[in-house]
Amino acid sequence: MSETRDVIIVGGGHNGLVAAFYLAKAGFKPLVLERRAHVGGAAITEEFHPGFRCSTLAHNAGPLRADIVRDMQLEKHGLKFTTPDVNTVSLTPDGRALILYSDTKKAAQEIAQWSQKDAASYSDFGAALGKIGKVIGEALLLTPPNIDSPDRGDLWGMLKTGRSIRRLGKKDMYRVLRWGPMAAADLVAEFFDTEPLRATIAARGIFGTFLGPWSAGSALVLMLRAAGDPSPAGSVQFPAGGAGAITQAMAAAAKQVGAEIRTGAEIAEIRVKDGVATGVVLASGEEIAARAVVSNADPKRTLMRLVDPAHLTPDFVQKIKNYRCTGTVAKINLALSALPEFTALNAKGNGNLLRGRIQISPEIDYLERAFDESKYGNFSRSPYIEITIPSLSDPSLAPAGEHVMSVYMQYAPYKLKDGNWDSQREMLGEAVVKTISQYAPNFPQTILSGQIITPKDLEETYGLTGGHIFHGELALDQFFTMRPLLDWARYQTPVERLYLCGNGTHPGTGLTGGSGANAAREIAKTLRK
Amino acid sequence: MIKNGRASGVVLANGDEIYADVVSSSVDPRLTYTRMIEPGNLPDDFLEGVNRYKFRGSSGKVNMALDGLPNFKCMPGVGAHLRGAMSISPSVEYMEKAYDEAKYGHWSSHPYIDMVIPTLTDTSLAPPGKHILSCFVQYAPYKLAPGLDWDTEKEKFGDNVVNTIAEYAPNIKDIILHRQVVTPLDLEREWGLSEGNIFQGELSLEQLFFLRPVAGWAQFRSPIKNLYMCGSATHPGGGIMGAPGRLAALEILKDGGA
Numbered sequence A: 001m002s003e004t005r006d007v008i009i010v011g012g013g014h015n016g017l018v019a020a021f022y023l024a025k026a027g028f029k030p031l032v033l034e035r036r037a038h039v040g041g042a043a044i045t046e047e048f049h050p051g052f053r054c055s056t057l058a059h060n061a062g063p064l065r066a067d068i069v070r071d072m073q074l075e076k077h078g079l080k081f082t083t084p085d086v087n088t089v090s091l092t093p094d095g096r097a098l099i100l101y102s103d104t105k106k107a108a109q110e111i112a113q114w115s116q117k118d119a120a121s122y123s124d125f126g127a128a129l130g131k132i133g134k135v136i137g138e139a140l141l142l143t144p145p146n147i148d149s150p151d152r153g154d155l156w157g158m159l160k161t162g163r164s165i166r167r168l169g170k171k172d173m174y175r176v177l178r179w180g181p182m183a184a185a186d187l188v189a190e191f192f193d194t195e196p197l198r199a200t201i202a203a204r205g206i207f208g209t210f211l212g213p214w215s216a217g218s219a220l221v222l223m224l225r226a227a228g229d230p231s232p233a234g235s236v237q238f239p240a241g242g243a244g245a246i247t248q249a250m251a252a253a254a255k256q257v258g259a260e261i262r263t264g265a266e267i268a269e270i271r272v273k274d275g276v277a278t279g280v281v282l283a284s285g286e287e288i289a290a291r292a293v294v295s296n297a298d299p300k301r302t303l304m305r306l307v308d309p310a311h312l313t314p315d316f317v318q319k320i321k322n323y324r325c326t327g328t329v330a331k332i333n334l335a336l337s338a339l340p341e342f343t344a345l346n347a348k349g350n351g352n353l354l355r356g357r358i359q360i361s362p363e364i365d366y367l368e369r370a371f372d373e374s375k376y377g378n379f380s381r382s383p384y385i386e387i388t389i390p391s392l393s394d395p396s397l398a399p400a401g402e403h404v405m406s407v408y409m410q411y412a413p414y415k416l417k418d419g420n421w422d423s424q425r426e427m428l429g430e431a432v433v434k435t436i437s438q439y440a441p442n443f444p445q446t447i448l449s450g451q452i453i454t455p456k457d458l459e460e461t462y463g464l465t466g467g468h469i470f471h472g473e474l475a476l477d478q479f480f481t482m483r484p485l486l487d488w489a490r491y492q493t494p495v496e497r498l499y500l501c502g503n504g505t506h507p508g509t510g511l512t513g514g515s516g517a518n519a520a521r522e523i524a525k526t527l528r529k
Numbered sequence B: 001m002i003k004n005g006r007a008s009g010v011v012l013a014n015g016d017e018i019y020a021d022v023v024s025s026s027v028d029p030r031l032t033y034t035r036m037i038e039p040g041n042l043p044d045d046f047l048e049g050v051n052r053y054k055f056r057g058s059s060g061k062v063n064m065a066l067d068g069l070p071n072f073k074c075m076p077g078v079g080a081h082l083r084g085a086m087s088i089s090p091s092v093e094y095m096e097k098a099y100d101e102a103k104y105g106h107w108s109s110h111p112y113i114d115m116v117i118p119t120l121t122d123t124s125l126a127p128p129g130k131h132i133l134s135c136f137v138q139y140a141p142y143k144l145a146p147g148l149d150w151d152t153e154k155e156k157f158g159d160n161v162v163n164t165i166a167e168y169a170p171n172i173k174d175i176i177l178h179r180q181v182v183t184p185l186d187l188e189r190e191w192g193l194s195e196g197n198i199f200q201g202e203l204s205l206e207q208l209f210f211l212r213p214v215a216g217w218a219q220f221r222s223p224i225k226n227l228y229m230c231g232s233a234t235h236p237g238g239g240i241m242g243a244p245g246r247l248a249a250l251e252i253l254k255d256g257g258a
Helices: A014-025 A066-071 A104-112 A116-141 A152-167 A170-179 A184-189 A195-205 A218-226 A244-256 A299-306 A314-322 A343-348 A364-375 A421-437 A455-460 A514-528 B029-035 B044-052 B092-103 B150-168 B184-191 B243-254
Strands: A005-010 A030-033 A045-049 A052-055 A086-091 A097-101 A260-262 A267-273 A276-282 A287-295 A329-336 A357-360 A384-388 A403-410 A447-453 A498-500 B009-011 B017-019 B023-025 B059-066 B086-088 B112-116 B131-138 B176-182 B227-229
Touching: A005 A014, A005 A276, A014 A030, A014 A066, A014 A244, A014 A287, A014 A514, A030 A287, A045 A244, A045 A329, A045 A447, A052 A403, A052 A447, A066 A514, A086 A195, A097 A104, A097 A195, A104 A116, A116 A152, A116 A170, A116 A195, A116 A218, A116 A514, A152 A170, A170 A218, A184 A195, A184 A218, A184 A364, A195 A218, A195 A364, A244 A260, A267 A287, A267 A299, A287 A514, A299 A314, A299 A498, A329 A421, A329 A455, A364 A384, A364 B092, A384 A421, A403 A421, A421 A447, A421 A455, A447 A455, A498 A514, B023 B243, B029 B044, B059 B150, B059 B184, B086 B150, B092 B112, B112 B150, B131 B150, B150 B176, B150 B184, B176 B184, B227 B243
Parallel strands: A005 A030, A005 A287, A030 A260, A086 A357, A287 A498, B023 B227
Antiparallel strands: A045 A052, A086 A097, A267 A276, A276 A287, A329 A403, A329 A447, A357 A384, A384 A403, B009 B017, B059 B131, B059 B176, B086 B112, B112 B131
């Protein structure tokens, strides 16, 4: 057995790397152990067809928290974002397209073609999201307070958040309180009449969740995603080189401040002795002792598989079993010989409009019906789809003149009623191609090759339990002081010196780095004691 | 009747005027603020809140006069099981599917039904040997899909309830003497419940506690002096419990009764 390491980080996803960076900066010597051949977790770029590379899973940053980008000097480490002029093109079955430009004024002009009233509301909505999102953003920076016996820091944090909410003024304060538990469908209806606009914005409240636009709490998901990103439909940023470029830059930053990273190092077990984590055992049999273990894996994988549950109380095991963590998103990556020609965009010049996000979310009921199917264990035959064509912003991702298309498809429930994902994988791909070709008839002829990633693949290949892209459902009962569990929302676990730093901890809203940074702060504090 | 921003009494439909120091409304905010008060007496942001308040009634009622007792397949014969509540809610999925239909403006083809036979505990409600079956039925959305209306759907809705019960108690059709169907539209027209919501407004988190009925106006008072709210549309909300009435009375007394 080798020497005792300082801190081992299980998994080199973005949060693991962010945690490694901040822990190294705080004077610790973190060792990141990644199972796969390269770091990145769900933020990776891989070749899926000769000459075609694509963001395998996540295709859009959260966006990353600005202070993390700054602290890690990610731009210096090679990260470069392109923000397309067109944010979102939302297609409708009657052959129209609602175009949302990244620039709010330009977006309003376009919306005015659908409704003058909505054009005015669009900037109001953006402004309200900006104000409210800023306050929520402050709460996302906090370590959730200890409810039983809040310490001085907890009280100060709560006081500060409370004052920020009050400072919003009466109207926006009531909005924060009222909107949270609402259905996203109701929230957007308070601002807009245009159905595709309503649905396109409400889609932000359901993305990656087991919620439909009429589900209570979907408005909170929308608000959380708006914290730091008040663009109504959500911003679009393409890193040159795909999502993998984000985590490559993070890895470089972490290494520069002294973190060590080992790939191809699968962890078989987190060793626990007398209730204290003492290190890890690799699949190869190698044992590495450590002062502390930080897991970037999801809570279920960490506590039910990597740790022997015998070290946990039955009560805790029961609770972690009840942690809801079954995914709803499938990912399809396609190599294309040419750009699809969307009927609605032909007259307007197809190419430039395709640089942002292309959404199939024409109406609230369309999204809700897609959700309905998944409740009973079927994937949506008319799914909610979000497409990006990153090769338009970064031509190096595909051979000259050819393209890659990255597609999020929802809903693809982890648990199928009939059959399994191995037998339904191709049918899912067909349903997506069929849906898109209703809007772009030439689309099927342009497909050279495809990669279909189902929730089962997300679990087996990428280690996301239940195929949940957020390491656990984003729901009112699994947020903040309850993420992942009530009493265990402060990055600690019942096993001493075992910590969590992934998306299954607060704030856990996607590719922001927030969980990793918050966890590192808390872990450094405890380890110093 | 409002004078100088103060409630001074009420005018009845027959023209009678009754003056009072305090007016407390037990009806819902839509009726109170947009039907019983002249426009112009309320601030815009308050009215915005009232207009945003969601009703969306989702239940209907079917009352039947019976010539005997229903005979349930799962528990044949007469027994104590008929004296309590009987529920047709066989699975969570059954309930959810019933809800799905309502989301798109259709009444549930396989509804959730909550039934009681009050005549088994109070024989005075029906002639000897006869019974009453009271059925609470969900979902019956107030707003039906385009092309449908409750006056045409009413009896079809009632038939469907009987057919559903008949799957569990086949003799039901033979013992019905009379049937009364109450739709959400009837609840609105006959009983003054806007959009047929039996709780005077949805019991959703954003319409409860300090947000019921309107954020900033949850303490039973209104922007009009001496006008109070005391119905189910105030905290703690719907159900026959009397709590809103009591809490409102306490607030009125606190204000000195006038």
